[in-house]
Amino acid sequence: MKKPIGRFIVLVVALALAGLMIYGCPQQEEKKAEAPAPAAPAPEPVEPVKLGVAGAHSGDLASYGIPSVRAAQLVVKQRNAMNGVGGRQIEVLVEDDVCKPEVATNTATKLVTDKAHVVVGHICSGATKSALGIYKESGIIAMSPSATNPALTQSGDYPNFFRTIASDDAQARLQVDFALDKLGLTKLAVLHDKGDYGKGLAEFAKGFLEADSRAEVVLYEGITPGAVDYSAVVQKVKRSEAEAVIFGGYHPEASKIVTQMRKKGMDTIFISDDGVKDVTFIKVAGEFAEGVYATGPVDTSKNPIAMEAIEAHKKEFGEDPGAFYLNAYAATQALLNAIEKSGSTDFDVLKQTLQNEWVATPLGIIKFDERGDAIGVGFAVYQVQGGDFATIEM
Amino acid sequence: MDYFLELFLGGLTRGSIYALIALGYTMVYGIIELINFAHGEIYMIGAFTGLIVISVLTLLGWNTVAIIIIAALVAMVYSAAYGYTIEKIAYKPLRGSQRLSALISAIGMSLFLQNYVLLAQTSNFLPFPNLIPEFGIVKPIEHIVRSTEIVIYIAAALVMVGLTVLIKFTRMGKAMRAVAQDRDMAMLVGVDVNRVISFTFVIGSSIAALGGVLVASHIGQVNYYVGFIAGIKAFVAAVLGGIGSMPGAVLGSLVLGWTESFFTGYISSDYEDVFAFVFLVLILIFRPAGILGRSQTDKV
Structure with a gap:
């Protein structure tokens, strides 16, 4: 008789311990999680604003994507030197999507996981489209310097999408x-x-x-x-x-x-x-x-902010900036300006600020319409003449 | 009629380009039954090597014909070294294992080489100068066919004839056929199997490099990805003609080139690839071994 009882007791104790462990663990974690909370309110502004930059940074079309990364880095560097946005420093998260829609979903997920507040990107329309759904679910605003597919704004499917380039x-x-x-x-x-x-x-x-x-x-x-x-x-x-x-x-x-x-x-x-x-x-x-004629964004070479931006690029990287550099520069400025003006990274607040506040950018003074297209950004016709693109007067 | 002739020649150009790549594919397959997916990358490396040699020699101010010939030769030798090394690193250790292992190794090699060139060179498209001179006799028909295209036709034909002669009539060719039929038996009667396989890769790779230089001259640009698409099409062409057969590879390439060209010309280029692949499926339904392929029972 003794032996079975002894076993029974052992079993009960073992189960009880197991139960304790099961119930005990999360409690401990909760405590740990709670512990730093009271201290948090004081240093809250220290949390940096995370700016995601996504696009084609390698592969065939890298020449479209790299300039955006550089633009974002330069704007952020300048901003950080002047106390960031509202006292918060800005951190740039760069993710490559190789311009492929199937890769872009991973890129977007990575940025969401890394807790990006806003995203500059993506570069190619196809990749942008596949990434936008993910940002939308997470309440993140994405602003592309180059995705020109009209449906991205006109379909109304992506209220979180903005762009600093005119549509196709x-x-x-x-x-x-x-x-x-x-x-x-x-x-x-x-x-x-x-x-x-x-x-x-x-x-x-x-x-x-x-x-x-x-x-x-x-x-x-x-x-x-x-x-x-x-x-x-x-x-x-x-x-x-x-x-x-x-x-x-x-x-x-x-x-x-x-x-x-x-x-x-x-x-x-x-x-x-x-x-x-x-x-x-x-x-x-x-x-x-x-x-050969090609249409492209309006020449902004006489805009002082654009001249300054190009100068900064030359100083930092020792060469002329590539495609969509100024659009990306403008996108980064518009996003950071909206965060600063509204003092928030909340989706609705930011969206409203982007639609209401004019901001001075290399592309001119712009704001956004209700669909997400930039007001004050357009195209011009260029022709290849003597190995360079020259503007054609309409 | 003029239009038909133009499409015919356009198809011939495409077909000959495919043929220059497909010949190497089919030769390797014939000997060791391995689909060498890295073959398209060898073609691309050939084009890059050619471009580098051309840039250097142009700076030295050489004669353009001499430059293109030397560039093609250097590219062939350099790519042959690549082919030899790839076989030794990626395929030889797997020779006794399942065919699938070697196939996956080949795909891995293809991706490795693409990314290697992407990192070591550039991701941009680079201009490739066309140094093949305009022949006087081509002048009157210049709007239909250029001398570069004629050089491509001739190169494809010469390579096909050369390979057929090599395999049918030389000692090495006999050894190759022996290895293709039964590797173990060939080894028993004293054929140096390793040497034969290495030789096959060296020849196949140098042909691909020749194709790379000629095609790059024709289209005027190269980048690290050109080998992949061309390689896939050439592979289709080799299967279409009967993989393992030299005339089959050329015939398959030409059929594919003409199919694409005429379909584009008379119907629509929107479904060019669809039509090319439907054609492939139809041929494989009625002739599973390809147009000129001999159907063979599996060796048990």
Whole structure:
């Protein structure tokens, strides 16, 4: 009899201990968590503002993403030297999305986990779209310097999205107006690279052209990005007798198509977008780049803040800034300004501040409309002349 | 008719480009039944090497024809060294194991080389000068076909003939065929299997490098990712023609090139890849071993 009882007691004690451990552990943790709480209110302002910067920092399109990182770092450095925002220092969290939507969700999750308060990014429209849902759930505002897909603001799906660049339909509108009013063309071919950005732009251009009785779209096609040869599609353009090609896409394909057209002896006018308005395009296409038109953000070289920002970049990195640098500079300034003015990183408060407070940036004095597009930011037409992009007066 | 001819030649260019890569793929597969996914990267490394040599020699002010020939030769030798080393590092230790292991090792090698070039060189697109001179006889038809394209056609044809001769009529070719048929038996009768396999990789890699330099001259740009897409297409072409067969690789490449070109020209380039792959599926349904492939029963 004794032995079973002894075992029984042992069992009960063991279970009780186990129970204690199960119930005990969280209590201890709670205590630990509570302990520093009373002390917290006093040094609260010390908590830094975390600014996420996400975009393509490596890979094919790194030349679009790196300038944003530099812009954010320079603005933050300047701000931190002047007591941060409302006494809080600013910390920059940089995450790479290689411009790929499937990577961007991980990038966004990483920034949310790292407790970013606001995000400058992403760079490419496709990647931005896939990341925005994650920021939205966490109540984080993302401001892109370069994602131009119209649906990002116009669909109303992403109330947490802002941008310091005009949307693609603004750009397509300008391309079509330029082709019809300025160049007086009547037959146009519209090509795109099947990507979110390029196809979106091409569809708008096609829509605007079809709505206008002066011109006719003689060819509308998507090309395969990265192909070794585009002679078939180039021949098709030639056969369509188009006077100009409007191309939606990025510079690697644009330079191949322009080069092949010129080598086949075609002088078809080539009009493209700010994915092509990049020095890499001129470097790669060389002499064949001459005369190519590309729309891009308005020249801000006479804005004193822009001059200062560019000077700071030259001093820090020893070279001219790349694409979207000023847009990213403006985005960082707008976000930090909103945090300072409102004294909060709360989603609703920030959104309202962004919509109501004008802020001086390298792009001019801007604020945001209810959809998240910047008021006071626009596009201009450029042409490659003598190895550089020159502004064309409309 | 002019339009048809233009599309035909465009397809021929694409096909010959695919063929220059597909020949190396198919040769390695024929000998050791390994799909060498790093082959596209060897092609890319060849193009980069060519670009570096061209930049240096242009500074020295050499004759352009001499420069392009020397660049191609240096690229071939350099890439051959890469091919040799890759085989020794990534495939030889796995030779006795399952085929899947070697395949995964090949994919790993491909990613490694891409990222190596990305870090060691640049992620930007670099301009590649076209140094192949415009031949006088091409002048009248210049709007249809350029001399670079003609050089690519000739190179693809020469390489195909050369490889067929090598495999059919030389001592090394005989050893290669023996290793392909039965590696163990070949070893027993005194064939140096390691040497034969290394030789295969060296030849395959140098052809890829030649392709890299020529194609880069044609499209005028290189970056670290060009090998991947070209490699995938060339692989499809090799399967289409019957993997393991030299004329099959060229025929498959040309069929793929023409399919893409005519489909783009007469229907739409939006579904170019869709059509190319539907065509592949159809051929594989009716001829599972590819157009010129011999169906063989598994060795048990």
